[in-house]
Amino acid sequence: xxxxxxxxxxxxxxxxxxxxxxLVIGYRKGTVPFMNEPFAARTPEQADRLWWxxxxxxxxxxxxxRRTDRVGIVVKGCDSRNVVVQILENQIxxxxxxxxGAPCKGMLDRRRxxxxxxxxxxxxxxxKNGRVLVQGRGFEVDLDRGAFLQENCSICIHRxxxxxxxxxxxxxxxxxxxxxxxxxxxxxxxxxxSRWEYFEELIRPCIRCYACxxxxxxxxxxTCFVDESAPQWVGKTLDPTDTRTFHFLRAYHLAGRCTDxxxxxxxxxxxxKVRQFTKKLEKDVKELYGYEVGLxxxxxxxxxxxxxxxxxxxxx
Amino acid sequence: MMSDRFxxxxxxxxxxxxxxxxxxxxxxxxxxxxHEFAQLAQVDELDLTFQxxxxxxxxxxxxxxxxxxxYSLAKNDPEAGILKEAPQDYSPRVAVGIRPCDARAFQLDxxxxxxxxxxxxxxxxxxxxxxxxxxxxxxxxxxxxxxTVGTGPFDTAGLDVLLVDLGDGYLARPVTxxxxxxxxxxxxxxxxxxxxxSRAGELRKAAEQSLGKLFSTEAIAGQNTLxxxxxxxxxxxxxxxxxxxxxxxxxxxxxxxxxxxEVSGEKGDRLRLWDSCMFPLFTHHGSGHNPRxxxxxxxxxxxxxxxxxxxxxxxxxxxxxxxxxxxxxxxVNIDIRQVAQLMSASCIC
Numbered sequence: 001x002x003x004x005x006x007x008x009x010x011x012x013x014x015x016x017x018x019x020x021x022x023l024v025i026g027y028r029k030g031t032v033p034f035m036n037e038p039f040a041a042r043t044p045e046q047a048d049r050l051w052w053x054x055x056x057x058x059x060x061x062x063x064x065x066r067r068t069d070r071v072g073i074v075v076k077g078c079d080s081r082n083v084v085v086q087i088l089e090n091q092i093x094x095x096x097x098x099x100x101g102a103p104c105k106g107m108l109d110r111r112r113x114x115x116x117x118x119x120x121x122x123x124x125x126x127x128k129n130g131r132v133l134v135q136g137r138g139f140e141v142d143l144d145r146g147a148f149l150q151e152n153c154s155i156c157i158h159r160x161x162x163x164x165x166x167x168x169x170x171x172x173x174x175x176x177x178x179x180x181x182x183x184x185x186x187x188x189x190x191x192x193x194s195r196w197e198y199f200e201e202l203i204r205p206c207i208r209c210y211a212c213x214x215x216x217x218x219x220x221x222x223t224c225f226v227d228e229s230a231p232q233w234v235g236k237t238l239d240p241t242d243t244r245t246f247h248f249l250r251a252y253h254l255a256g257r258c259t260d261x262x263x264x265x266x267x268x269x270x271x272x273k274v275r276q277f278t279k280k281l282e283k284d285v286k287e288l289y290g291y292e293v294g295l296x297x298x299x300x301x302x303x304x305x306x307x308x309x310x311x312x313x314x315x316x
Numbered sequence: 317m318m319s320d321r322f323x324x325x326x327x328x329x330x331x332x333x334x335x336x337x338x339x340x341x342x343x344x345x346x347x348x349x350x351h352e353f354a355q356l357a358q359v360d361e362l363d364l365t366f367q368x369x370x371x372x373x374x375x376x377x378x379x380x381x382x383x384x385x386x387y388s389l390a391k392n393d394p395e396a397g398i399l400k401e402a403p404q405d406y407s408p409r410v411a412v413g414i415r416p417c418d419a420r421a422f423q424l425d426x427x428x429x430x431x432x433x434x435x436x437x438x439x440x441x442x443x444x445x446x447x448x449x450x451x452x453x454x455x456x457x458x459x460x461x462x463x464t465v466g467t468g469p470f471d472t473a474g475l476d477v478l479l480v481d482l483g484d485g486y487l488a489r490p491v492t493x494x495x496x497x498x499x500x501x502x503x504x505x506x507x508x509x510x511x512x513x514s515r516a517g518e519l520r521k522a523a524e525q526s527l528g529k530l531f532s533t534e535a536i537a538g539q540n541t542l543x544x545x546x547x548x549x550x551x552x553x554x555x556x557x558x559x560x561x562x563x564x565x566x567x568x569x570x571x572x573x574x575x576x577x578e579v580s581g582e583k584g585d586r587l588r589l590w591d592s593c594m595f596p597l598f599t600h601h602g603s604g605h606n607p608r609x610x611x612x613x614x615x616x617x618x619x620x621x622x623x624x625x626x627x628x629x630x631x632x633x634x635x636x637x638x639x640x641x642x643x644x645x646x647x648v649n650i651d652i653r654q655v656a657q658l659m660s661a662s663c664i665c
Contacts, residue, residue: 030649031643031649031651031653031654032459032643032644032649032651035649036649037556037648037649037650038555038556038648039555039556040552040555058556058647058648062558063555111349115349119365119366119367121367121455121457121458122458123458136458137455205348207371207380207561207565207590208380208561208590209560209561209562209565209592210560210561210595211558211560211561211562213560214558214559214560215558215560227595227596227597229597229600235576235578236381236574236576236587236589237380237381237578238380238381239381266647267558267560267562267647269370269562269565269566269645269647270350270370270371271349271350
């Protein structure tokens with residue numbers, strides 16, 4: 001893991017000193033365990049502050065839309081697919097980017113680890129050989145990293161960046177035999193009444209802070225529909241109608257665009273599994289159009305093209 | 317001088333059960349994945365082993381969505397268009413397990429809602445109706461920095477009663493007359509032995525010692541406002557911010573709100589809703605102009621308001637109680653402790 005850090009610093013230092021980019025977007029080590037902060041290195045010296053470990057879950061593609069400078073950016077598999085979508089949607093030109101690929105074995109879920117610690121306060125976390133050593137006041141635990149992956153990472157089938165100019169490490173083996181939609185099928189199998197209850201309960205804790213939306217690299221609209229005030233489309237209260245409208249529309253805006261990077265779920269301060277909405281749409285797009293988001297710069301996304309053979313069964 | 321009392325752990329439950337017969341009792345309850353302050357249906361829901369609630373208890377006095385007025389728009393209604401105060405429940409209630417930092421935050425918020433000239437009736441009435449029973453923090457979290465910002469793990473300033481967990485029971489220290497009456501009502505009459513009070517003192521000392529002083533709010537107050545405003549470090553601080561409302565919505569001292577009308581058919585409601593200076597819409601003028609259209613301006617505003625403007629305006633210290641919620645839950649790890657260090661550094665040019 002820490003070899004990545006050295007390599008990322010080395011690449012960033014070179015890019016900045018050779019004036020090939022104006023900044024390199026990566027992470028710096030967090031101030032609390034299990035967290036790192038997105039960081040822009042603008043000088044070769046600042047490149048030495050870049051960092052990499054299993055807590056780089058924030059999706060850096062979020063910082064790209066509408067940039068006009070020359071950007072170096074560190075991407076995991078999922079992030080690279082978001083970059084592809086942004087290029088396809090004309091949010092950032094490919095030739096302004098220097099993409100540093102970071103083959104990924106999955107990011108760790110800080111809330112899962114916190115739950116395992118049962119309220120004990122972690123002070124230091126260190127990774128070694130597939131283990132995470134967590135220390136706090138008067139305790140020390142040794143965790144198997146594989147058991148604490150973010151949920152989206154445990155079912156990820158694109159760990160390697162799909163687009164890059166240079167790699168920070170050798171490519172990793174992709175996971176095979178993964179069932180990506182077991183949970184979606186469970187929800188699909190419910191009666192409409194119990195499905196309704198399931199989603200109502202899912203979003204009950206929502207405080208409308210929009211962390212899910214703002215953490216998403218695909219939510220780049222200059223004005224989001226929830227922020228329109230003339231006319232105002234959605235109420236701002238915690239009335240279930242308003243909360244529901246926000247979550248449903250947000251998910252639909254991501255149909256055929258979401259890469260299941262998990263940034264939304266990771267950001268939610270009240271722990272809502274917001275991917276339950278977007279994953280269903282991901283499954284539908286795959287089944288209806290045979291399309292997986294962000295794998296190719298050559299193919300237009302299914303929802304901005306028409307083909308005579310497109311399925312029409314859902315058109316009334 | 318009101319003297320300390322001692323309550324056994326079972327005795328506390330009995331007393332709360334007694335209080336619940338007469339009034340609503342609110343306390344930390346574990347729901348889903350974290351603790352939240354909610355009205356207890358049963359005394360066993362109360363979990364005083366909690367570290368801190370995910371959301372601050374500010375919602376007790378300043379709910380996320382609050383119906384202030386209702387009105388009619390019916391053509392033939394002689395009272396059409398007249399705002400009528402929406403009915404609210406202001407009956408007496410008790411909040412148990414409030415952390416001293418959160419209670420201190422209510423006092424800092426009072427500076428906005430209850431002044432010599434302006435009294436926000438919703439805030440004031442809810443405050444008056446509520447007795448605050450605090451719980452001292454024997455083991456502050458790693459993200460806590462209450463002593464740095466002028467409060468502490470056993471600060472009684474914002475409380476009516478302070479409970480201290482002594483292991484075998486609680487020391488109950490009445491702080492106000494309201495608190496003393498509550499202890500009587502709950503039947504917590506036994507005087508605490510001197511040994512219990514001294515144990516509580518030791519716990520306090522140990523908790524305070526576990527917290528270092530991380531920055532100086534006085535130094536920030538002493539800075540030149542414009543120099544701070546124009547400091548170069550804001551560019552680096554703001555980079556990672558995604559402008560969500562996590563920090564402001566979880567914060568006990570962020571009180572900003574928006575007022576909106578919602579109309580359905582011939583009925584209307586005037587609502588007060590949490591708002592956030594992180595949102596571009598917060599300062600969007602009717603003209604279309606936005607004085608804080610850039611992320612840097614919004615991020616700077618949040619820290620300047622908490623750590624500088626509030627101090628300058630009210631002389632009550634910073635509008636931060638060091639609860640650490642924003643530190644723990646910011647999705648991109650923006651850490652107010654570090655920002656405050658940058659702001660308090662002697663040379664900021």
